[in-house]
Amino acid sequence: MSRHNVSQPRWAEAADAGAAAAHADTIGYPVALKSQAGVGTMSVAAYSRAEVLDGYDRMMRDASSRHGEVVVEELLHGARIRAETVLLPDGDVCIAAITRTTPGEAGLQASRHCVYAHDALLHNPVIRRLVARTLHALGLRPGVFRIGMQLTLRGPRITDVQGHAPDDLTPVLVKTATGIDLLQVAVDVAAGGTPGLTPKRQRASAVHFAHASVTGRIERIAVTVGPDLQPFLERVVQLKYSGDHVVAMPESYESDALAYGVVVGSSPSDCHTALDRLAQALCVDIAPSATAGQGVRRLAWQNRSTGL
Numbered sequence: 001m002s003r004h005n006v007s008q009p010r011w012a013e014a015a016d017a018g019a020a021a022a023h024a025d026t027i028g029y030p031v032a033l034k035s036q037a038g039v040g041t042m043s044v045a046a047y048s049r050a051e052v053l054d055g056y057d058r059m060m061r062d063a064s065s066r067h068g069e070v071v072v073e074e075l076l077h078g079a080r081i082r083a084e085t086v087l088l089p090d091g092d093v094c095i096a097a098i099t100r101t102t103p104g105e106a107g108l109q110a111s112r113h114c115v116y117a118h119d120a121l122l123h124n125p126v127i128r129r130l131v132a133r134t135l136h137a138l139g140l141r142p143g144v145f146r147i148g149m150q151l152t153l154r155g156p157r158i159t160d161v162q163g164h165a166p167d168d169l170t171p172v173l174v175k176t177a178t179g180i181d182l183l184q185v186a187v188d189v190a191a192g193g194t195p196g197l198t199p200k201r202q203r204a205s206a207v208h209f210a211h212a213s214v215t216g217r218i219e220r221i222a223v224t225v226g227p228d229l230q231p232f233l234e235r236v237v238q239l240k241y242s243g244d245h246v247v248a249m250p251e252s253y254e255s256d257a258l259a260y261g262v263v264v265g266s267s268p269s270d271c272h273t274a275l276d277r278l279a280q281a282l283c284v285d286i287a288p289s290a291t292a293g294q295g296v297r298r299l300a301w302q303n304r305s306t307g308l
Contacts, residue, residue, distance in 0.1 A: 004137035007130065007157040009074035017056040023072040024052045030075040033059060042251065045075055058251075076159070078152040081121065083131050084166055084174060086185055086197060089142045093132045094197050096182060097174045098122055099146075099166070100268070112275065114206035115173040116268050117199055127156060134158055144186040146170070168254075169207045169262060176205035176234055176264050203264055205234065206271035208278070210258045212286055215248045219285040223259055225278070232274035234262040236281065246286065258284060 001008055010027050013036075014020035024031045024046060033044040033055045042062045044055035052072070059070060080101040086094045098119040102112035121127050131147050138161065146162040164186075165171060171182045179200030188195040223238045238259045240246060247256045259282055263274040 001134065001137045001158065004133060006134050006137050007155060009076055009157060009159065011071055011073040013069045014056075014072050015069050017053050020056045020070055020072050021049050021052045025049065027072060027074050032073045032075045034071045034073060035059060035062075036069050036071060042253075062251075076150040076152050076157060078150045080148070080150050080159075081156075082166065082170075083127065083147045083149070084170065084182060085131055085135070085145045085147050086189065086195060087135055087140060087142045087145065088189065088195075089192070093128070093135060095122055095128065095131060096180050096185070096197055097170075097178060099170055099173065111211065112206060112208045112272075113168055113170060113173060114204065114268050114271055115170070115177045116204040117178045117202045130156055130158065134161060142189050144182055144189065168209075169260070172234070172262060173205040173207060176262070177201060177203045203266060204268045204271050205262065205264045206268070206275055207260055207262045208275045209254070209260045210282055211252050211256060212246045212248045212258060212284070214286055214288045215246065215251075216286045216288040218242050218244045218246060218258075219287050221258065221282075221284045223282050225281045229263075229274060229277060229281070232263045232265055232270070233278075234264050236261040236278065245289075258282065 012023040012027065014023055020033065030045055030047045031052065033046060033052065035042060042059050044059060046052040046055045056070060080103060082099040082101065083095045084097040084099060086096055088094065097115050098121045100114045100116075100119075102114075130149070134147055135145070140163065143163070144165045146164075146166040147158065148160040148162075149156045149158050165182050175181050180197060185195040185197065218240055220242055221238065221240060223236060225233060225236055236259065240258045246252070246258065261275060261278045261281070263271050263278065265271045265274060
């Protein structure tokens with residue numbers, strides 16, 4: 001990607017804590033520590049050399065992240081988006097949807113995604129050129145890809161490329177908002193058919209993943225949705241139950257989510273308002289583990305800044 005002048009964060013590989021700290025000093029703070037073990041493993045934000053050393057130690061203790069080297073990466077500032085992209089057999093590139101992401105605690109994990117059929121970035125020439133250049137640089141074959149980027153003051157910069165249909169329920173959001181079925185598109189492209197990329201709906205759809213802000217055992221959990229939310233609600237799913245152990249952000253994984261809700265509206269603001277109101281539908285009591293403190297802390301799914 002560097003050879004093809006694809007804008008991306010500065011980064012370096014580190015085989016030990018000392019190398020990670022040295023790379024972070026060179027790159028400049030803040031940085032993100034990411035495992036090369038794959039997507040879904042631990043990521044740590046560090047704002048000083050001491051935090052790099054502590055973050056590296058935590059990653060080495062984590063079973064999913066301790067194999068392989070750690071990447072020390074420039075921590076960017078700016079809105080996070082993902083271009084849900086289709087590379088067609090004739091070389092044409094189609095951005096089927098733009099997913100806008102709201103980060104959770106520490107800024108590394110996503111807690112909310114939103115897709116809007118009329119997103120202005122769908123036809124932004126800078127975004128389109130960057131996506132096409134990224135596909136070309138990687139020499140990818142036709143298929144469905146998710147290309148992540150951040151919109152910094154110096155322009156968009158590529159943060160990740162997933163060589164498969166998107167996760168995090170994004171295909172549900174895209175289909176609900178636009179009518180485009182990304183999974184069917186992937187099948188059609190693989191089979192040499194003509195994918196359906198013409199939008200049939202003009203709406204917005206969003207999902208929110210609720211995570212605990214304290215590590216411990218769930219004492220009680222309940223999801224109760226009132227009739228006022230029914231017109232906006234596509235689905236709400238409880239993922240954890242009484243007795244389950246959960247890990248708080250920023251060290252939690254997707255598997256630690258308490259519940260998620262998907263809503264639909266005429267605009268992104270409608271969706272975010274509905275998700276904020278859906279906050280009242282989830283009530284959780286968690287008994288913190290010995291390392292997380294004492295007593296029972298009552299949590300609500302209403303403050304995104306705490307990762308809920």
